[in-house]
Amino acid sequence: MSSHHVIRDEQEPPILVFELHDNWNQLSELLAWSPIVLINPELKYFFEIMRTKIDGLILEDKNTIESEEEDIILKSDDLWPSIAKWLNKKKYTGLNVFCKNDLMQSKFISIKNTIHLPINFFTESGKYILSVEPIFKKWYPKDFKLNLENSENFELSNLSKSEDYLKVIEDGMITIKSQNEYPLIREIG
Numbered sequence: 001m002s003s004h005h006v007i008r009d010e011q012e013p014p015i016l017v018f019e020l021h022d023n024w025n026q027l028s029e030l031l032a033w034s035p036i037v038l039i040n041p042e043l044k045y046f047f048e049i050m051r052t053k054i055d056g057l058i059l060e061d062k063n064t065i066e067s068e069e070e071d072i073i074l075k076s077d078d079l080w081p082s083i084a085k086w087l088n089k090k091k092y093t094g095l096n097v098f099c100k101n102d103l104m105q106s107k108f109i110s111i112k113n114t115i116h117l118p119i120n121f122f123t124e125s126g127k128y129i130l131s132v133e134p135i136f137k138k139w140y141p142k143d144f145k146l147n148l149e150n151s152e153n154f155e156l157s158n159l160s161k162s163e164d165y166l167k168v169i170e171d172g173m174i175t176i177k178s179q180n181e182y183p184l185i186r187e188i189g
Helices: 024-031 041-049 079-090 101-114
Strands: 015-017 037-039 056-059 072-075 095-098 119-123 126-130 135-140 145-148 155-157 159-161 166-168 172-177 184-187
Touching: 015 024, 037 041, 041 056, 079 101, 101 119, 101 126, 155 159
Parallel strands: 015 037, 015 095, 037 056, 056 072, 095 119
Antiparallel strands: 119 126, 126 184, 135 172, 145 166, 145 184, 155 172, 159 166
């Protein structure tokens, strides 16, 4: 009996690509699971050259002409509520976003108040994880480094604090806990 099974698009978190940096390898790893991929229309030619499936476009401008080639078009004056509605309708359990660091930082408050799913951001500064719970738990190897981007007021488990970063003490689960703030975590490596 084979251990392989068919993955439906809705089982994997969709990928929104606003901008790519030197992170094509990270995107390629995620694409191996065949998620839904929505891109900035400016990247369409690049994705075609890379022979990468595009499921839809992310359009913020009402005057943009819709393409009939893509199945999904997210289009709205207020993009993040539109994305949240689409994610909820499809019952997704997470989201991957490739964008500039300043987009993530400038939209952080509206995103965390609108989209109630875990989000992985891939920016020119690295990978960030936005937890939608005040408690974040994940397995990491010993000596892996993390940084908390949005607060100093978290309880930490299996993490030691240095001046510049947090470091995993032993292989295993780490916990970052807060009473009222969702952690934004940068994985350093």
